[in-house]
Amino acid sequence: MSGVDLSVELCGVRLRNPFVLAAGVLGTSAALLERVARAGAAAVTSKSCGLLPRLGHPNPTVIPWEGGLINAVGLANPGATAMVAILREAKARCAPLGVPVVASVFGDVAEAFGEVARVLEEAEPDFYEVNISCPNVAAEFGSPFAADPVQAAAATAAVRQVTRRPIIVKLSANVADVRAVARAVVDAGADALAAINTLGPGMLIDIRARAPVLANGVGGLSGPAIRPVAVRCVYELSATVSVPIIGMGGVSSGEDAVEMIMAGATAVGVGSAFYYRGMDVLNAMVAEMAAFMDEQGFARVEEMRGLAHGV
Numbered sequence: 135m136s137g138v139d140l141s142v143e144l145c146g147v148r149l150r151n152p153f154v155l156a157a158g159v160l161g162t163s164a165a166l167l168e169r170v171a172r173a174g175a176a177a178v179t180s181k182s183c184g185l186l187p188r189l190g191h192p193n194p195t196v197i198p199w200e201g202g203l204i205n206a207v208g209l210a211n212p213g214a215t216a217m218v219a220i221l222r223e224a225k226a227r228c229a230p231l232g233v234p235v236v237a238s239v240f241g242d243v244a245e246a247f248g249e250v251a252r253v254l255e256e257a258e259p260d261f262y263e264v265n266i267s268c269p270n271v272a273a274e275f276g277s278p279f280a281a282d283p284v285q286a287a288a289a290t291a292a293v294r295q296v297t298r299r300p301i302i303v304k305l306s307a308n309v310a311d312v313r314a315v316a317r318a319v320v321d322a323g324a325d326a327l328a329a330i331n332t333l334g335p336g337m338l339i340d341i342r343a344r345a346p347v348l349a350n351g352v353g354g355l356s357g358p359a360i361r362p363v364a365v366r367c368v369y370e371l372s373a374t375v376s377v378p379i380i381g382m383g384g385v386s387s388g389e390d391a392v393e394m395i396m397a398g399a400t401a402v403g404v405g406s407a408f409y410y411r412g413m414d415v416l417n418a419m420v421a422e423m424a425a426f427m428d429e430q431g432f433a434r435v436e437e438m439r440g441l442a443h444g445v
């Protein structure tokens with residue numbers, strides 16, 4: 135391979151390449167997190183965790199369609215106490231590989247985000263990701279915290295109060311102005327942003343079954359269909375706040391990842407692409423990004439960041 139340097143720095147932590155496993159995709163066990171780390175991820179994110187165990191929505195919960203995936207997993211997770219053991223083991227498996235572990239947390243009220251993080255502190259995750267943006271639990275939780283700058287800031291502040299570890303806040307594109315939410319969470323103590331969560335909710339109908347394809351009826355969209363929305367959000371965010379951004383949403387190739395970086399992302403999250411390109415997708419994307427950089431004369435990822443904004 136060429137001599138380009140793919141490493142990036144996220145909140146003072148050096149990542150060997152820009153690729154981060156997105157939350158909820160292959161992050162349910164320590165063994166899976168290690169497997170993704172061995173398959174090229176520079177950081178891995180665990181499944182979002184709440185205070186108590188949740189079964190999530192009934193099957194089917196994830197369906198591929200021509201634009202990507204539609205899912206209504208519904209934040210199925212084993213609860214914070216059980217997650218401590220998973221994260222501890224994940225850290226033990228991933229730290230020797232130089233791969234940090236991001237613990238994703240959610241809550242039903244703002245204070246609950248802090249309570250979950252307080253429990254997870256015992257596992258010493260390298261980062262927290264505050265998931266204020268899941269579109270699949272609106273029936274229970276009401277609109278996501280990410281829909282309102284005040285609520286988004288309250289959830290962020292609740293985590294900030296219990297930890298000194300870097301906090302990534304995960305935003306939604308389902309808002310009138312993502313920049314207002316970003317400013318609010320950065321003021322409340324966010325060290326980085328992740329954007330975007332799944333878009334929607336959306337619905338697909340099986341016309342022969344005469345019913346929605348998902349048992350839950352509606353679900354969040356991910357994969358290529360949402361990439362232009364994600365790129366626009368990252369572009370707007372990077373022009374608004376100075377904290378680093380993990381850009382995600384439909385990134386399926388090394389060149390898609392370059393697009394995110396040129397929009398202003400520091401790192402790039404990958405989720406749905408595992409479904410259509412398999413477990414080796416990140417190694418492939420690393421090679422694709424390196425080939426692009428070689429072709430275009432970039433020596434470091436940093437040189438590409440924000441280029442689409444002009445000078």
Ligand SMILES: Cc1cc2nc3c(=O)[nH]c(=O)nc-3n(C[C@H](O)[C@H](O)[C@H](O)COP(=O)(O)O)c2cc1C
Nearest residue numbers: 156157158182265330331356357383384404405406
């Ligand atoms: C099956 C599935 C489960 C997900 N679960 C979570 C989750 O638990 N927490 C979260 O913050 N995002 C979750 N997401 C959203 C992803 O982390 C990511 O933000 C989104 O899918 C866009 O990236 P992608 O197009 O690369 O998948 C999930 C996505 C999928 C497809």
